[in-house]
Amino acid sequence: MMRNHRDQIGRLCGTLVLLGIAAFATGCDSTDKTDDWFEGGDMKPASADTLQLTARILADKGKTQQAGFILDRMLDQYPERVGTYAEGASVLLIEGRVADAEALLDRGLEYLPGNPILLNDRGMVRLLSGNLSGARDDFDAALVIDPVDADFVANAALGAALAGEEARAIDLWSRVLSSADVQRNLSIAREARSRFASP
Structure with a gap:
């Protein structure tokens, strides 16, 4: 039974190969078609x-x-x-x-x-440059525009945590993270907070 099945598959594959060769040969004979991909044509930008x-x-x-x-x-x-x-x-x-x-x-x-993605991205860049106030402005603006986006929520929480506003940070992070992850992030933010302290 297995052999018959393989023979049928072999015949089917052979037929498909022949059909493919016939189609290819037909395509090669075409010299007046302008949309033949092999001939080239208008490149889309x-x-x-x-x-x-x-x-x-x-x-x-x-x-x-x-x-x-x-x-x-x-x-x-x-x-x-x-x-x-x-x-x-x-x-x-x-x-x-x-x-x-x-x-x-x-x-x-x-x-x-007012694009929230660009605001959030700029907030991250400002954070990298040490501009916590500017970063928070951008994170909060993005969050106002889209209050359910997990990235916007988490970044607004990060900004709050770095500024020492832990209650707000916990409230925001709790929307998108487990309790254990909230505590872990708070611990990291506490260690990093001194880098953003005003001189």
Whole structure:
């Protein structure tokens, strides 16, 4: 029975191969078709998503200069896309260019005022530069716009914890984390708090 089954599969595969060869031969005979992919044709411009993904892959491989060229193209062709600025800031941060990342997010927020993703990202960049007050402003603004996004909730909690507002931090973190994780984050924030203390 198994052999009969294999014979049937073998015949089916043989038929499919023959059909494929026939279709290929027919395609090769076509010289007047303008939409034949092998002949070439109008190249569609890369979509914003394709460019963003390409920039991310290049940056992840350490090819930040090539990623930068793609992001410049995105700024030119897709200035209305959140990913243009968010991805660009990520690449700049990989290079350690914190101030440039913040400037790019500022530019994005001029074009897309009040965008919660860009506000949250700028808050993270400001936190990296030691600007806790500015980071909190951005985190809180993003949270007001989208109060259920877990990242926005967690980052607003982080800002509060670093500022010593532990009750608010606990309240916010408790929305998205377990009690054990809330306590762990509080402990980390307490240790980091001195870095953000006013001189």
